Amino acid sequence: MPERVRVFKxxxxxxxxxxxxxxxxxxxxxxxxxxxxxxxxxxxxxxxLTWKRPRDLxxxxxxxxxxxxxxxxxxxxxxxxxMVAATSCLATEPxxxxxxxxxxxxQDWHPKRPDLYAGIFHFRFWRLGQWTDVVVDDRLPVxxxxxxxxxxxxxxxxxxxxxxxxxxxxxxxxxxxxxxxxTAEALVDFTGGVSEPLVLDRxxxxxxxxxxxxxxxxxxxxHSHRALITCSIRPGEGESVESVLPCGLVRGxxxxxxxxxxxxxxxxxxxxxxxxxRLHMIxxxxxxxxxxxxxxxGHGSPEWQQVSRSEREKMGVTVRDDGEFWxxxxxxxxxxxxxxxxxxxxxxxxxxxxxxxxxxxxxxxxEESQGGGGDQGGxxxxxxxxxDTFLNNPQFMFDVQREGDEVLICLQQxxxxxxxxxxxxxxxxxxxxxxKVEMNRQxxxxxxxxxxxxxxxxxxxxxxxxAELSQGRHVIxxxxxxPGGTGRFLLRLFTETHANLRELKDELPPSSVWCxxxxxxxxxxxxxxRRANGLGVPKCKAPDVFAxxxxxxxxVRSRVFRAASAPEFNxxxxxxxxxxxxxxxxxxxxxxxxxxSLLGCVRVPAWDQEKGRSRVxxxxxxxxxxxxxxRVYIExxxxxxxxxx
Numbered sequence: 001m002p003e004r005v006r007v008f009k010x011x012x013x014x015x016x017x018x019x020x021x022x023x024x025x026x027x028x029x030x031x032x033x034x035x036x037x038x039x040x041x042x043x044x045x046x047x048x049l050t051w052k053r054p055r056d057l058x059x060x061x062x063x064x065x066x067x068x069x070x071x072x073x074x075x076x077x078x079x080x081x082x083m084v085a086a087t088s089c090l091a092t093e094p095x096x097x098x099x100x101x102x103x104x105x106x107q108d109w110h111p112k113r114p115d116l117y118a119g120i121f122h123f124r125f126w127r128l129g130q131w132t133d134v135v136v137d138d139r140l141p142v143x144x145x146x147x148x149x150x151x152x153x154x155x156x157x158x159x160x161x162x163x164x165x166x167x168x169x170x171x172x173x174x175x176x177x178x179x180x181x182x183t184a185e186a187l188v189d190f191t192g193g194v195s196e197p198l199v200l201d202r203x204x205x206x207x208x209x210x211x212x213x214x215x216x217x218x219x220x221x222x223h224s225h226r227a228l229i230t231c232s233i234r235p236g237e238g239e240s241v242e243s244v245l246p247c248g249l250v251r252g253x254x255x256x257x258x259x260x261x262x263x264x265x266x267x268x269x270x271x272x273x274x275x276x277x278r279l280h281m282i283x284x285x286x287x288x289x290x291x292x293x294x295x296x297x298g299h300g301s302p303e304w305q306q307v308s309r310s311e312r313e314k315m316g317v318t319v320r321d322d323g324e325f326w327x328x329x330x331x332x333x334x335x336x337x338x339x340x341x342x343x344x345x346x347x348x349x350x351x352x353x354x355x356x357x358x359x360x361x362x363x364x365x366x367e368e369s370q371g372g373g374g375d376q377g378g379x380x381x382x383x384x385x386x387x388d389t390f391l392n393n394p395q396f397m398f399d400v401q402r403e404g405d406e407v408l409i410c411l412q413q414x415x416x417x418x419x420x421x422x423x424x425x426x427x428x429x430x431x432x433x434x435x436k437v438e439m440n441r442q443x444x445x446x447x448x449x450x451x452x453x454x455x456x457x458x459x460x461x462x463x464x465x466x467a468e469l470s471q472g473r474h475v476i477x478x479x480x481x482x483p484g485g486t487g488r489f490l491l492r493l494f495t496e497t498h499a500n501l502r503e504l505k506d507e508l509p510p511s512s513v514w515c516x517x518x519x520x521x522x523x524x525x526x527x528x529x530r531r532a533n534g535l536g537v538p539k540c541k542a543p544d545v546f547a548x549x550x551x552x553x554x555x556v557r558s559r560v561f562r563a564a565s566a567p568e569f570n571x572x573x574x575x576x577x578x579x580x581x582x583x584x585x586x587x588x589x590x591x592x593x594x595x596x597s598l599l600g601c602v603r604v605p606a607w608d609q610e611k612g613r614s615r616v617x618x619x620x621x622x623x624x625x626x627x628x629x630x631r632v633y634i635e636x637x638x639x640x641x642x643x644x645x
Contacts, residue, residue, distance in 0.1 A: 013122035026119035048144030076150035084287035085254035086186035089228035126192035173418035187342035229257035280329035359501035382483030408494035412462040429481035431457035550585040
């Protein structure tokens, strides 16, 4: 089923084009006119600037000349190398750019049918979980020299890059809003994928060759599965953006990765250079259209002079004079500090394995609580440092079906770049915590329990985290760093099995569970059942062992341990008890049969305020009252009255 596409500001491309063709006029976009407001919001346009249609610049304009290529683009005078680098990557994948430029043949100029041309184009970008269709006319800003002021193609008759940039500028408010950005954001907007930022430890990579080989393998595998990759050199303290290093590379500048190769050196050509028998090499492209790198394997370096063209083509290490250049991966690790890998959605979802499943949920940090009962004072409580308000944030629960399963979590806030004209548009510092909760939890978490993983907090549009989690139920708490920050967000979760992601809105369980028992004696009890070698637990040789907790009709079962000699149950459950004096039953099963030696009923004792928890170490048989042969470690949390919640 095709994805739904949102029409930006109500402008339908096909309807507008048909209207222009019927009237015999060229489209003039009233929402993005050829004016200073469409260009800048802080400075005046340069003198001599004009707006011209492609037919005013050349006789036979085209969207593409000899196809589309990453070598088509030149950045121009706008500081948006992050967007141009992402566009270069986009041009390498037909399945991607055909989605961003829908119906490109129908949009193109028809020399024999000028009556079909209406001066209107449309492009699609992925924003907060939905593809957005943006319409533009073909009037482009031109400098006094007659050249396009901003992004342009190498061929003077090709205009796809300039028109795409205009549509992206319209989506973000104006051209100036594109200055200074994150390549990861543009890659997501062009693909709908997930961008994973990698911060390179240059010192560690220099000392440990295995780390370099592992990084090369990661990037090579991602590139072979059509991930889009960019890299940059972060300026240090006192260093300016776009300052040039002695090696020719530019700080703070985004480069697109176009190839990675393992080159085995033979006797001819490269073997004469007395180099290692195998090279790890990476090819990059500068959006400026100039090759910066002047080190080994750069343009004109002696390494290339002693290798024939046929040998280069045989090895797959071709090089052109259009901003592309090769370098050894060891040199790459020595200079570059940041890499962004945008893994595509689709058959190879986020990684070579085709079994990843995506679950997504929208949420909002709001000043007022959105239902669910209870006076919580809003859903913008800040990070976990704010203990009194942290759990007021939105909460999303999911299940991990297997022990040690890998999960990928991406939190993306609403893009605010278009608000820069009004003096806003700054991203909120965002992040999230993942809590391990009870197996049978159905309502919002009221006290911070076990913290499973935590993300970093950044003022970027999205935060990504990859981690392994234990089997069981978990809760993601997306937050802003400081309390009071408001905004919409999209939470994306990727797992290999069904995760059943859902938002927790109720402060209490459904009324059918507890409405008949809201009395001062009705308590909430959390039980954590563990069995550990350090507590004198005898080894259990039988495979397929699991534990069961029972309380007033509620049943919680642990995972099954296959041939485990001493299983660690770590089974946490929450019970809403009508009769606090009744026992909680603990059962241990092996091979589908009840193991009598570990059968018992535990009566939860009174809460010990000084110790902060209650413990029952010895498990007794509830019927015969004799000491069981095994021991199970049980701890219970504070028993709170439902009326106190």
